[in-house]
Amino acid sequence: MPRALWLLVIGMLINVTGASFLWPLNTIYIHEHLGKSLSVAGVVLMLNSGASVVGNLLGGVLFDKVGGYKSILSGILITLAALVTLVFFHEWSFYIVLLVIIGLGSGIVFPAMYAMGGTVWPEGGRKAFNALYVAQNAGVAIGSALGGLVASYSFKYIFIANAMMYMLFFLIAAFSYRKISAEKAKQVSVLDEISPVKNHAKFQALLTLCMGYLLCWVAYSQWASTISAYTQEIDISLKQYSLLWTINGLLIVIGQPIVNGLIKLIAKTLKAQIMIGISIFIASFAIVSVSHQFWHFLVAMIVLTIGEMFVWPAVPTIASMVAPKGREGFYQGVVNSTATGGRMIGPLIGGVLADYYNMSALFYVLIGFLVISLFTTAAYNRKINQVQQAETIAGAAS
DSSP states (O other): OOHHHHHHHHHHHHHHHHHHHHGGGHHHIIIIISOOOHHHHHHHHHHHHHHHHHHHHHHHHHHHHHOHHHHHHHHHHHHHHHHHHHHHOOSHHHHHHHHHHHHHHHHHHHHHHHHHHHHHOGGGTHHHHHHHHHHHHHHHHHHHHHHHHHHTTOHHHHHHHHHHHHHHHHHHHHHHGGGSOTTSOOOOOGGGSSSOOOHHHHHHHHHHHHHHHHHHHHHHGGGGTHHHHHHHHTTOOHHHHHHHHHHHHHHHHHHHHHHHHHHHHHOSSHHHHHHHHHHHHHHHHHHHTTOOSHHHHHHHHHHHHHHHHHHTTHHHHHHHHHOOTTOHHHHHHHHHHHHHHHHHHHHHHHHHHHHHSOHHHHHHHHHHHHHHHHHHHHHTTHHHHHHHHHHHHHHHHO
């Protein structure tokens, strides 16, 4: 990898490690330390996610308008200001407002970093996005593990540690990212080899792809919401449930190079890669639907993790490929906001289905969502192909 991408990977690792000190413990802090109900905690976290969706779109637009350096710094400064304030003021009224500001600021950063990753190493293709994806998951694993340890002493230390990590991230970005040019020529996509494709066809392709991506995230988010509650009902301990996520993070960090080699053998296109990954997701939820013991959930989590290693890095890669020149940031913003939106509405959909029907009905619906996402993925570039064929015929006729 080029040095510029390494700097982005290190920044992503520090960014997500800092964020992961706080986000897994938000519900516990709101419920147990601030004395609010779980429903209220859910509303606050939804506001945080909603602000992240806005931040994702804003970050993408900023990348296209002012470049990666200024947009990333803007997001970091907004987040850092809120985190420093949180160290001193973490009572209920302050907590709500600051958590929304944190969601907005951190949301700005992610699409800008992914867009910059695609521009600094265009010849790397999916490798740049794989590297950022692995760094992101390593940060989740490290931050979540350290966060629980730090919180055992005092929650205030969580706020301090989070602010310190973002300060380090700010210093790296301020002194290193200025040198990274966001204007490097983008590798010509295979979608553009015949002739330029109209922008509306590209955007339509992105939206179609993101429809399935949203449904995948709605299903995936159940592991942190309805499935977590379900494991408690069938007497699987919280420690065992937490172990599932530790294994998830470790598998991604260790197994991504192995999966990359497998992808080269069995998936010749990014579309095929995503469809294989979604099929693996379906297998995971089929296993969960008949699971009653810890080892069943362990197998399902391993299968789920393999599936996400196929799907999650591939979608921003396609977004980078189909994005018209000067719109890379906006396209990454759409992808990131789609993922955030899935994480936002997923627990609500899952909770309603589980409460009014049962867990079996929920799993059937989730598998149905994933089947729909197979079709949207298969069809996402149909309009692009039609435009290309029309232009080819017109060119031959002239």
